[in-house]
Every structure is written in structure tokens, then in C-alpha cells.
Amino acid sequence: MSTRVFxxxxxxxxxxxxxxxxxxxxxxxxxxxxxxxxxxxHRSPEFDAVVNSAVARVKRLLGLSDDFTVLFLQGGAxxxxxxxxxxxxxxxxxxxxxxxxxxxxxxxxAQILGKDPVVLAxxxxxxxxxxxKEYEVPKDAAYLHFTTNNTIKGTQFHTFPKADVPVIAxxxxxxxxxxxDPKPFGLFYAGAQKNLGPAGVCLxxxxxxxxxxxxxxxxxxLRYTTQASKxxxxxxxxxxxxxxxxxxxxxxxxxxxxxxxxxxxxxKKAGTVYDAFDKSGGFYKATAAxxxxxxxxxxxxxxxxxxxxxxxxEAAEQGLKGLKGHRSVxxxxxxxxxxxxxxxxxxxxxxxxxxxxxxx
Ligand SMILES: *Cc1c(COP(=O)(O)O)cnc(C)c1O
Numbered sequence: 001m002s003t004r005v006f007x008x009x010x011x012x013x014x015x016x017x018x019x020x021x022x023x024x025x026x027x028x029x030x031x032x033x034x035x036x037x038x039x040x041x042h043r044s045p046e047f048d049a050v051v052n053s054a055v056a057r058v059k060r061l062l063g064l065s066d067d068f069t070v071l072f073l074q075g076g077a078x079x080x081x082x083x084x085x086x087x088x089x090x091x092x093x094x095x096x097x098x099x100x101x102x103x104x105x106x107x108x109x110a111q112i113l114g115k116d117p118v119v120l121a122x123x124x125x126x127x128x129x130x131x132x133k134e135y136e137v138p139k140d141a142a143y144l145h146f147t148t149n150n151t152i153k154g155t156q157f158h159t160f161p162k163a164d165v166p167v168i169a170x171x172x173x174x175x176x177x178x179x180x181d182p183k184p185f186g187l188f189y190a191g192a193q194k195n196l197g198p199a200g201v202c203l204x205x206x207x208x209x210x211x212x213x214x215x216x217x218x219x220x221x222l223r224y225t226t227q228a229s230k231x232x233x234x235x236x237x238x239x240x241x242x243x244x245x246x247x248x249x250x251x252x253x254x255x256x257x258x259x260x261x262x263x264x265x266x267x268k269k270a271g272t273v274y275d276a277f278d279k280s281g282g283f284y285k286a287t288a289a290x291x292x293x294x295x296x297x298x299x300x301x302x303x304x305x306x307x308x309x310x311x312x313x314e315a316a317e318q319g320l321k322g323l324k325g326h327r328s329v330x331x332x333x334x335x336x337x338x339x340x341x342x343x344x345x346x347x348x349x350x351x352x353x354x355x356x357x358x359x360x
Contacts (some may be wrong), residue, residue: 005168006344007282009322010151010335011173011194014344017254019247038240042233050243052229057249058203061259069211071204072242073234075174077191080202081109084145084187086167087214087224089115096160098122099131100150101328102170105168120144126154127329130289137163143186148175152326153192154299154333160184165353166210174296175203176252177338178263186210192241194296195249195337200241203282252338253259262338269336269345270295276349283356287331301331307359308332314355320348 004123007014030037038044055070073079084106085094096107097120110117118141121132128150137144144163147158151173161167166186175190182188187206193199206224214225220229226234227356232242256262274293277284277300287299292319302308308331325331334348 005319005321006340007322007347008320008334008336008340008344010326010333011191012199013335014335014339015197015244015248016251016255016339019251022247023244027162031328037243040239042237042239043212047239047243050246051210051237052234052244054213054242054249055231057189057246058205059255061176061249062182062205064246068182069206069208069228070236071206071227073189073202073204073227074238075199075202076103076199077170077189079171080189080204081289082113083222083224084116084143085113085115086108086137086181086218086222087169088166088186088210089142090213091142092188093118093138093167095120095137095141095144096144097132098124099147099155099157100128100153101144101326102143102151102172103147106145106147106170123155129155129287129292131155131157131292133204134163137161138165138167141165145169147172149177149296151292151335152299152329152333153299154286154288154294154297156294156296158292165289166207167308173335173337176259176262177266177296179259182272191335192245194335197243197245200238201245204246210338244279248339256338265342266295266336267336269340269342270298271334272345272349273298273299275335276352280352280356281360284352287329287354296335296337298334298336299325299329299331300333304359305331310359311355315348315351318342318347318351320351 025056027036043153048252060309093116094110098119107117121135123130123132143166145168147170167184169188171190175195189202189204192201210226211225214223277286282303285301315323323332325333
């Protein structure tokens, strides 16, 4: 009998079972090499095929033209917080929208570098529980940076900001959960460990004209041009993480059927969980503004907060794990990324109804 649970962890997060089974099957002997993928050279033909397939899958899934370069970088999404201002400012001030913990950190890094970031709008006044909608983007900004989905606060941009300057987005927790138009983007990035695979690799997509902004006087590995000219293999790349990411992308293309299908699945799952709040007569309360609720990270409180540890414990006993909110906000959070099946959302909604009936 399977011992797998429904895993609602925010990242590292659940992966498709099929992908894990494939990794298991290929672990001791990758395609007749007699070695695992993580024991062979990143310069071998076998690994080259993995990277090239991953790049091709990213391009197909996102509908990227050849104006974009796909990079697999280290240092997580957090490294992008400083790599972006280091590479792309050209002496101009960057603009940011602040919608939570991760945007705040990105702004801080631009400040540390002395780039004088301008914060155009912030939802800090209400604990980052909504997405600001009124702001004007200066025409002379280096770029506009925003966070598409706020993993900790449970809000999401359902329409993207418009600007005359290149748009840059941290998409760590909702990349490939829905289709979007890549054209306005100068760059977007996502730590893989939420929607794309394991920790250890960050997908960064950069529009080629942005590479012309990269200065010469920053360390070699921190210049986007370095990895762009070497297909992400200027140094030893995170081989195992890229291999796993490629398998997740294959699952997304071949099993799920692309991003429109992924979005439909995600809407249905999120609908199941949010309905459970709305039906509970106030027993559970979603913390995000209704129009800005995330389809990926459902954040909520119990009206009686003392019951939250009991809720989390009893859920775990029934095979629903990882429901504790981020340590900075408390409460509960269900992360329902691409790889969470509808059955997980259904099981959570059923548990919530039972728990409310028993404790209400
Ligand atoms: C998790 C997360 C990060 C941090 O990613 P690391 O890979 O740990 O650096 C950044 N931004 C968002 C939106 C996240 O969800």
C-alpha cells in the first residue's frame, strides 16, 4: 500500500508521483550508461541532451520566441534579487511593487547595491493582504519588478502590471500554473522548488536585448552574459536538479497537456478549497482579499485561533501534511501547486468540513 500523503508544503513541495517513479527507475543506470545521471559529466552527450530538452520544453510551454534565452542558475530566486539590479540598471533607478516578504527582500537587495529603488506601491498597510492596483510607472525607470504570486501572504496578480519599461517578475510560486504573454517581460525567474522541481536550480528567462545592459565590472558568474553564452554551463551546473526539472516539464507537456490545462486544473483545485471556507459559516477565514486570492497558496485562519494547532495535527494524522502557515504570519496555508492532484484538494475540503462540524 502506498505511504504517500497529500503534501501541502510550500517549497520544497510535492512532485508528480510519475516523475519520482521515473527517477527511481533511472537512478542506478541512466539510459544504459551504467551510471546515474548525477555521476556523469555535465559535458557528456547524455547530459547535454537533458539540458537542451529542458530549454526546448520551457520555450514550448511558455510560447517563447528566439528573442528569449533560458537559463538554469544557482543561488535560488534570492540570488536574482541582487543579480537583476547588478546587471540591468544602467545607472537608472529600478521600480518595484511591494506585495510581501519576497518583494521586500528584492527591494532590500537593490538598496544594498546603492541602486536607489523606487517603491511605486505597497500593500503593507493591510498586512500585504491585497494587490495594489493604482500606481504610475516612471518612464525613465530601469525596469518594473513585481512578484506574481505571494507565497506567504496568499495573494496573486490576476492581471499583470503594464509599463513602458521592461517588466521583471519573480514567478517562483506560480510559474507554469497558467499561460501568460511573455512579450512585456525583460526577465522573469522562478526558484524551481515550488512548481518546477527540486531546490537547487532557478529558471531565469531573459529577453536578449537585456543582455546588452550587462556591465563588465561585476564578477564573471554574476553576469547574465556568462551563462547565456554557455547554455548555463559556464561552470558545473546543478545537474540533478536540471534533470528532475526536465522530467517535471515533460509531465506538464505530456500528461497535463500544457499551461491552459494546468490553469483549468488549478482553478478547480483552488475553487474546491476556497468553497470549503465559504461554506463553513465563518469557521475558517481566508486571509487574502477575495479578488486577489492565490490559486497556489491558500492562506487561512480559524475563527478560533487556539484550534489551529489541533487542526494542523489532526490533518497530518489523516495524511494531509504541511498545512502550517509561514512562521512570520502563523495560521494555516495549503500550497496547491501544479503537482497537487484534485484528490488532494477534495480530501482537504472534506477534512475541513468534518473538523468544523466536530469543533463548531
Ligand atoms: C520561495 C520563494 C523565493 C525564495 O526562493 P529561494 O530559491 O529559496 O531563494 C523567492 N520568491 C518567491 C515568490 C518565493 O516563493
